[in-house]
Amino acid sequence: xxxxxxxxxxxxxxxxxxxxxxxxxxxxxxxxxxxxxxxxxxxxxxxxxxxxxxxxxxxxxxxxxxxxxxxxxxxxxxxxxxxxxxxxxxxxxxxxxxxxxxxxxxxxxxxxxxxxxxxxxxxx
Numbered sequence: 001x002x003x004x005x006x007x008x009x010x011x012x013x014x015x016x017x018x019x020x021x022x023x024x025x026x027x028x029x030x031x032x033x034x035x036x037x038x039x040x041x042x043x044x045x046x047x048x049x050x051x052x053x054x055x056x057x058x059x060x061x062x063x064x065x066x067x068x069x070x071x072x073x074x075x076x077x078x079x080x081x082x083x084x085x086x087x088x089x090x091x092x093x094x095x096x097x098x099x100x101x102x103x104x105x106x107x108x109x110x111x112x113x114x115x116x117x118x119x120x121x122x123x124x
Contacts, residue, residue: 039105046102047114049075050083053098054118057085061094062120071098079103082113095119 053071060070071085082101087094096118102111 035105039109042105043102043111043114046079046100047116049079050098050100050114050116051118053083053085053100054096054116055120057087057096057098058094058118058120061087061089061096062123064123067094067096071096075100089122093119093121 053074056074057067057071061067067085067087072080072083075083079100082103083098085096085098087096089095098116098118100114102114104110
């Protein structure tokens with residue numbers, strides 16, 4: 001160990017770069033946390049889009065325009081291919097259930113699709 005002129009120990013070259021190595025070891029954890037945050041936002045957005053698709057599909061089905069077209073036209077283009085709608089007609093109303101596939105940011109993370117239901121009165 002070497003000393004400076006005031007009696008204090010001076011660092012030698014053996015500890016240089018330790019902080020950089022610790023930071024490099026922590027980067028994968030930071031990336032995983034960031035991807036999880038993005039995925040949670042994507043799940044919330046897809047659920048909101050499923051609700052919009054269900055309402056639009058129910059509105060279209062109540063006017064006899066086709067629930068599937070109404071659903072797919074209501075969601076974002078990049079979610080439209082994974083959107084399906086089913087309708088159930090009653091005496092005075094139609095109920096549409098929209099199912100939208102949730103895209104995954106990380107390969108291997110699979111989620112159940114978002115499902116939302118809306119009911120509209122039939123337009124006689």
